[in-house]
Amino acid sequence: MNIEDLWFSLSFLFIDNEIDYKSIANEISTYDLDTIEFHLFYNVAPVCSTNIEQTIPTIWTGFNRTELIQDIKKNICNII
Template sequence: MTAKDRYDIYWALSDAFVDNEVDYKSIARQTEDYDPLEIKRMLYEEVAPVCHTNLETVIPTIWSAFNRGQLNSDIAQMLEARASSRFRRQIDKLLIRWLEFRYKYIWREISAHYRK
């Protein structure tokens, strides 16, 4: 998977965290050519930790789409911080488990639209 592919997947998955009607079928179409387990991992370990707060605020700031450049930058910074700190890795493990529980419906909706 190239860096461009990865950024395209981040962009597609981030749509699940906007404060608007989510087009899960579109997200599935944009990600279905890749290993579903890797897409699920990217959703919960890379995209959700950066984007989930948008759905948890009283008045979300992102209604239609995340800023693509800022999204990529935020994810890169998070991954760098995780890689450089054992403490951060442990905290993120807990966060990821919570995100998998709290937002399990997102993966269920996306994967339901994959062509079998």
């Protein structure tokens, strides 16, 4: 699993549907907790959290992987 796979797996925490926490945990289990927390709070959440902040979230089943990765990379560049 590469870092982009981690981002994509963590993005499922921000969909407007039933979240399969066990599946996500299994997918990301190769990473240590510090790495997971860092990428969740600094890379994934800033991009994905707007979905669950909306009155009617637009993403129910999952984010588009390509767009998600592009948005995270763009957000990282804006921070630096």
